[in-house]
Amino acid sequence: xxxxxxxxxxxxxxxxxxxxxxxxxxxxxxxxxxxxxxxxxxxxxxxxxxxxxxxxxxxxxxxxxxxxxxxxxxxxxxxxxxxxxxxxxxxxxxxxxxxxxxxxxxxxxxxxxxxxxxxxxxxxxxxxxxxxxxxxxxxxxxxxxxxxxxxxxxxxxxxxxxxxxxxxxxxxxxxxxxxxxxxxxxxxxxxxxxxxxxxxxxxxxxxxxxxxxxxxxxxxxxxxxxxxxxxxxxxxxxxxxxxxxxxxxxxxxxxxxxxxxxxxxxxxxxxxxxxxxxxxxxxxxxxxxxxxxxxxxxxxxxxxxxxxxxxxxxxxxxxxxxxxxxxxxxxxxxxxxxxxxxxxxxxxxxxxxxxxxxxxxxxxxxxxxxxxxxxxxxxxxxxxxxxxxxxxxxxxxxxxxxxxxxxxxxxxxxxxxxxxxxxxxxxxxxxxxxxxxxxxxxxxxxxxxxxxxxxxxxxxxxxxxxxxxxxxxxxxxxxxxxxxxxxxxxxxxxxxxxxxxxxxxxxxxxxxxxxxxxxxxxxxxxxxxxxxxxxxxxxxxxxxxxxxxxxxxxxxxxxxxxxxxxxxxxxxxxxxxxxxxxxxxxxxxxxxxxxxxxxxxxxxxxxxxxxxxxxxxxxxxxxxxxxxxxxxx
Numbered sequence: 001x002x003x004x005x006x007x008x009x010x011x012x013x014x015x016x017x018x019x020x021x022x023x024x025x026x027x028x029x030x031x032x033x034x035x036x037x038x039x040x041x042x043x044x045x046x047x048x049x050x051x052x053x054x055x056x057x058x059x060x061x062x063x064x065x066x067x068x069x070x071x072x073x074x075x076x077x078x079x080x081x082x083x084x085x086x087x088x089x090x091x092x093x094x095x096x097x098x099x100x101x102x103x104x105x106x107x108x109x110x111x112x113x114x115x116x117x118x119x120x121x122x123x124x125x126x127x128x129x130x131x132x133x134x135x136x137x138x139x140x141x142x143x144x145x146x147x148x149x150x151x152x153x154x155x156x157x158x159x160x161x162x163x164x165x166x167x168x169x170x171x172x173x174x175x176x177x178x179x180x181x182x183x184x185x186x187x188x189x190x191x192x193x194x195x196x197x198x199x200x201x202x203x204x205x206x207x208x209x210x211x212x213x214x215x216x217x218x219x220x221x222x223x224x225x226x227x228x229x230x231x232x233x234x235x236x237x238x239x240x241x242x243x244x245x246x247x248x249x250x251x252x253x254x255x256x257x258x259x260x261x262x263x264x265x266x267x268x269x270x271x272x273x274x275x276x277x278x279x280x281x282x283x284x285x286x287x288x289x290x291x292x293x294x295x296x297x298x299x300x301x302x303x304x305x306x307x308x309x310x311x312x313x314x315x316x317x318x319x320x321x322x323x324x325x326x327x328x329x330x331x332x333x334x335x336x337x338x339x340x341x342x343x344x345x346x347x348x349x350x351x352x353x354x355x356x357x358x359x360x361x362x363x364x365x366x367x368x369x370x371x372x373x374x375x376x377x378x379x380x381x382x383x384x385x386x387x388x389x390x391x392x393x394x395x396x397x398x399x400x401x402x403x404x405x406x407x408x409x410x411x412x413x414x415x416x417x418x419x420x421x422x423x424x425x426x427x428x429x430x431x432x433x434x435x436x437x438x439x440x441x442x443x444x445x446x447x448x449x450x451x452x453x454x455x456x457x458x459x460x461x462x463x464x465x466x467x468x469x470x471x472x473x474x475x476x477x478x479x480x481x482x483x484x485x486x487x488x489x490x491x492x493x494x495x496x497x498x499x500x501x502x503x504x505x506x507x508x509x510x511x512x513x514x515x516x517x518x519x520x521x522x523x524x525x526x527x528x529x530x531x532x533x534x535x536x537x538x539x540x541x542x543x544x545x546x547x548x549x550x551x552x553x554x555x556x557x558x559x560x561x562x563x564x565x566x567x568x569x570x571x572x573x574x575x576x577x578x579x580x581x582x583x584x585x586x587x588x589x590x591x592x593x594x595x596x597x598x599x600x601x602x603x604x605x606x607x608x609x610x611x612x613x614x615x616x617x618x619x620x621x622x623x624x625x626x627x628x629x630x631x632x633x
Contacts (some may be wrong), residue, residue, distance in 0.1 A: 008035035010118040023584030026567065027560070032629035035119045043632045044133045044139040045124035050078045050114060051143045052630050056248040059109050059147055059628060061166075067110030070101035074117075082348040091128045095121050097108065107162075107624030108149075109612045120288035145630040147376050147593050150574035151213060154201035157538035158565065159183045161198055161213055162626060168216055168619035172611070174229070179222040181233075184217075184537055185257045186250060186296045187227075188597070189279060191218025192288050192607070194534050195383075195414055201574040203625045208584025212610075215591055219615045225295065235303050236263035241551045244269065245326035246313045246493065248278020251524025252299055252327055252333035252534050254540025255547070259315040262301025262548050267327070268305060271312040277335045278525070279533060281362040282384065284391050285603045290365075311414075325517070330521055331545050332506055332515075333540065336494065342379055342487035346437030347482065353444040354437060357388045357483030364391050372477025378448055380483035386417035388483050389426045393600045401425050401477070405433040405452050405465040414577035420606065423596040429475075431467065434482070438474060486530045499520040511566065512556040513543040544599075560633050573627055589618040 028040035102114035167176025202210035248270035275297035319338035339356035438446035452469035454463035523539025
């Protein structure tokens with residue numbers, strides 16, 4: 001497809017590589033909050049505008065007069081024009097009224113109307129006049145629309161955040177939680193440990209402070225447990241096809257849940273003794289209590305699924321066995337259970353008091369103290385490293401040090417985790433890298449380190465650490481934990497080596513999650529490498545959609561709405577340079593947390609949840625930043 005015939009769209013769409021020089025799946029035209037892009041001359045601008053106005057009217061919540069009444073008037077005016085019964089007067093009225101709505105509406109359904117409508121009239125005034133006077137009929141087109149928001153767009157699972165926040169504000173707890181679970185099964189889990197990309201893309205943050213979106217999600221889940229409500233889920237009639245899911249982590253549980261709602265009988269095979277995957281064995285209970293994970297995992301059974309524990313695919317049962325047992329599709333969700341090497345001499349020597357972060361956290365989650373001593377050294381800069389140092393403090397280590405080869409500015413760990421680790425007495429040592437494990441009589445006594453300095457940026461955009469020659473020194477310690485990353489082990493499950501990358505991840509289609517073996521799908525860490533929990537949940541949900549299509553249609557058809565969603569995910573919605581003309585007056589709500597000197601004595605949950613009053617007040621800060629985008633197909 002050629003360059004656009006007309007483009008008034010401003011912002012990220014213009015910056016996105018390949019979007020303006022659009023391939024056919026982008027559609028014939030796009031109309032949205034930032035203007036319009038048209039690639040195909042057959043698109044009728046009048047009909048396109050009429051469809052957009054009708055969508056805006058249907059999405060108006062009705063809570064403010066300008067948008068509720070104004071969109072109804074706009075719809076009536078454009079329909080009169082399309083019927084050939086209008087004049088320039090009606091066209092000018094639409095032009096003026098759209099601006100009035102945008103300047104006075106409470107939320108962005110109304111506030112974002114003016115730009116696209118006025119751009120269309122400004123560019124195609126002659127077409128509007130010809131149709132209004134009956135000189136030509138409108139050419140009906142086919143359109144696909146999408147409602148999004150900056151926070152929704154940033155969420156890997158595209159949870160309708162403004163809608164569930166509105167439910168909290170109106171005290172419609174059950175409806176709000178149902179909205180979350182439409183796209184995110186594990187509300188209580190995500191409400192505790194999500195890395196919060198939505199909050200980084202919250203427009204309220206450019207006014208005063210972003211909303212406490214994560215904590216409001218947790219509030220809804222906790223409120224359900226507190227009230228003893230037994231959730232019931234709508235489920236389609238049971239289908240004959242059965243699906244096997246390998247791994248009861250977030251991706252596997254999510255896939256089984258959404259397939260269950262579609263009527264499929266799913267069996268989840270889990271190698272460990274309990275559900276949750278790395279969420280259970282890699283995230284300490286002071287951040288994520290086990291009873292929360294157990295409860296949310298049990299929701300899979302409410303939609304007809306079952307979980308079989310202690311079954312290791314590739315050892316106890318093969319992929320071929322699953323097919324022979326009648327499973328028509330298989331979803332792989334094994335996560336990234338193995339630890340990465342830190343490329344340090346002596347790390348594979350089997351020294352006492354040396355353990356990977358993955359194994360350390362797993363053993364601690366089982367109530368054990370796997371390492372002994374007073375001085376602990378953890379190498380790494382991510383959230384796993386933060387979990388290790390904070391767990392070490394709770395297990396009685398008095399002197400806990402973190403080593404990181406870059407500076408704090410480059411650390412990938414969540415800022416809150418870094419702050420709370422410091423509060424708990426963890427000592428941070430930057431620009432240091434391990435060289436050799438030092439041991440005596442087969443037991444760790446120290447780590448030979450090198451000092452580093454930052455050079456030019458690498459592929460990740462972070463400055464590359466470089467060794468300072470002659471800077472070696474010994475860091476004395478009783479125990480060492482490398483927490484420098486995790487790796488996948490898909491090759492232990494799949495005999496088809498062509499389906500596995502050199503990093504031992506599963507090769508899948510980035511949209512459908514289908515592998516080269518048509519009945520095998522995969523998502524989460526085992527396909528992407530170690531990533532976020534919400535991304536794993538999103539992969540499970542989306543894989544369920546395409547597994548359903550594969551089983552019912554024999555192929556994974558990608559719909560126009562899905563492509564439109566992917567386009568918006570790609571180009572972004574949040575404008576980091578947007579300025580508000582007035583200052584914000586409402587501060588962000590923060591949950592109460594245990595004091596540091598108290599919390600290191602146990603694995604009790606550090607953060608408490610919101611009260612109902614806190615939740616309602618915080619949800620009321622939402623600006624309801626919805627955006628409508630429409631594609632001509």
